[in-house]
């Protein structure tokens with residue numbers, strides 16, 4: 834495969850992923866409640882692994898570059914998982930998800946994209962082995978978490 838056909842496949846895959854969302858998730862969850870439980874589980878893990886990074890940033894845990902990198906890389910995967918679980922109809926039930934997720938999907942997707950980009954920057958900072966870079970990159974990730982909760986989650 835030459836690099837042009839690889840690029841073509843990548844673009845096609847990105848388009849399929851973009852347009853399949855959020856319907857793609859639907860087939861993966863037998864019930865709406867399962868989707869709600871799934872995304873809450875992901876949020877719990879995101880919080881746990883970002884929390885471990887923040888513990889280092891705040892100085893309550895000593896800096897171990899390999900540990901921070903492992904947590905940042907886990908976050909790199911975790912921040913891809915929850916969004917397909919915001920399936921149609923899952924605004925009702927044991928959830929604090931606000932209707933804006935479904936009524937303003939472009940805004941929601943932009944917030945997700947920003948989070949993913951910031952986590953990418955945190956991964957790069959973690960790979961540098963420089964605590965100051967980790968500190969600079971961690972704050973914006975926390976801001977993305979907060980921004981989404983402010984706009985898309987009931988208090």
Ligand code: ASC
Nearest residue numbers: 879880883884975976978979
């Ligand atoms: C976390 C966590 C959040 C965000 C948010 C940032 O570690 O669990 O929800 O960061 O508190 O303001």
